[in-house]
Amino acid sequence: xxxxxxxxxxxxxxxxxxxxxxxxxxxxxxxxxxxxxxxxxxxxxxxxxxxxxxxxxxxxxxxxxxxxxxxxxxxxxxxxxxxxxxxxxxxxxxxxxxxxxxxxxxxxxxxxxxxxxxxxxxxxxxxxxxxxxxxxxxxxxxxxxxxxxxxxxxxxxxxxxxxxxxxxxxxxxxxxxxxxxxxxxxxxxxxxxxxxxxxxxxxxxxxxxxxxxxxxxxxxxxxxxxxx
Numbered sequence: 001x002x003x004x005x006x007x008x009x010x011x012x013x014x015x016x017x018x019x020x021x022x023x024x025x026x027x028x029x030x031x032x033x034x035x036x037x038x039x040x041x042x043x044x045x046x047x048x049x050x051x052x053x054x055x056x057x058x059x060x061x062x063x064x065x066x067x068x069x070x071x072x073x074x075x076x077x078x079x080x081x082x083x084x085x086x087x088x089x090x091x092x093x094x095x096x097x098x099x100x101x102x103x104x105x106x107x108x109x110x111x112x113x114x115x116x117x118x119x120x121x122x123x124x125x126x127x128x129x130x131x132x133x134x135x136x137x138x139x140x141x142x143x144x145x146x147x148x149x150x151x152x153x154x155x156x157x158x159x160x161x162x163x164x165x166x167x168x169x170x171x172x173x174x175x176x177x178x179x180x181x182x183x184x185x186x187x188x189x190x191x192x193x194x195x196x197x198x199x200x201x202x203x204x205x206x207x208x209x210x211x212x213x214x215x216x217x218x219x220x221x222x223x224x225x226x227x228x
Contacts, residue, residue, distance in 0.1 A: 002204055009043045011090040012050055013201070016211050016218075020201065021047070023214060024088070025056045026222070027096045031103070037061050037079045038090075039072045068173025069151075070163050077160050087176075089151035093210065095197025096221055102154045102192055109190045110183055111154040114147040116195040123148035124177050126191055133189040136177040147191070149177060150198050158183060 004013050012019040028036055036058040040047050044062060051058055061079055063072045073087065086103050088094055098113060105111045112133060114126045120140075126147045127134040136149055162179040169175050183189050199213045200206065218225070 001201075004204060004207070005042075007043070008046055009040070009090075010201075012043075012046055013207070015201075015207065016214055019050055020093075020210075021050060021090070022054060023093065023218065024090075025054075025058065026225070027094075027099060029056070030222075031096060031100055035059075037076050039063050039076060041066060066173075068169070069176035070166060070174030070179050073176055074160065074163050074174070080157070080160075082157055084154065084156050087151075087153045087155060089200075091202065092151055092198065092200045093214065093217075094150075094152050095217060098152060098194055098197045101194075102152060105154055105190070105192070108156065110156055110159060110180070110188055111190050111192055112180060113150060113152040114191050114193045115150045115198050116146050116193065117148045118146070120146045120148050123150070125149070128191040131190055132187050133180070133184040133191050135181040135184055138177065147193065150200070152198075153180070156188075158188060 001010050001013060011021040014020075015023070025036070038047060038058050038060055040060050041063045044060060048060060059079060061076050063075050065071070084106065086099065088099070102111050102113050112126065114128070117123065120143070122139065124136045124138045125140050125145050126136055126149055127145060128147065137144065159179060162182040163174065165182055166174060166178045169178065180189055197217075199210055201210045
């Protein structure tokens with residue numbers, strides 16, 4: 001995000017005059033989540049200041065070395081304990097409906113939310129059969145599916161066992177999708193499909209689209225709270 005994150009972590013970049021994290025925590029609060037952990041590293045004190053100022057309650061869990069999304073989840077193991085839990089990425093918007101949909105799944109399996117996208121080659125693609133995930137293929141060169149991984153999951157504690165099994169990737173990170181694919185080999189992961197309620201914010205050009213998107217979705221779901 002270049003200059004936008006020179007003094008801020010990406011989750012605090014202003015969207016419609018509010019830190020992006022505000023929208024995510026507000027939705028989780030509305031859904032009744034009362035135990036929230038935030039993995040922090042870059043400019044972690046700014047996250048702490050934001051929580052205090054906006055009176056949000058969350059536990060800050062530090063990832064001391066940037067070793068990927070898999071490592072980020074590993075540092076939350078003690079916080080999670082033996083409970084099932086959901087995971088969502090800090091720089092993506094997920095609708096209240098999608099978070100509620102995946103959080104209600106409780107049959108002993110892990111879950112991943114798949115989003116039908118017009119440009120799946122830009123993302124990790126979900127290969128599934130009869131509702132079960134087979135594997136995740138990152139940015140395939142050939143078109144194999146339009147169902148992409150958007151980083152919204154529900155996990156059982158088994159994910160931590162899988163994280164211990166995977167090796168560091170070519171780019172020097174422990175990749176969470178690799179751990180999910182490991183579990184998928186044993187039919188432990190189910191796929192939920194959607195085609196709405198998600199937008200990512202990876203580059204500065206995405207900011208305008210996110211602002212327009214939230215102006216529409218926020219007014220629909222939170223009529224009494226202005227997005228700005």
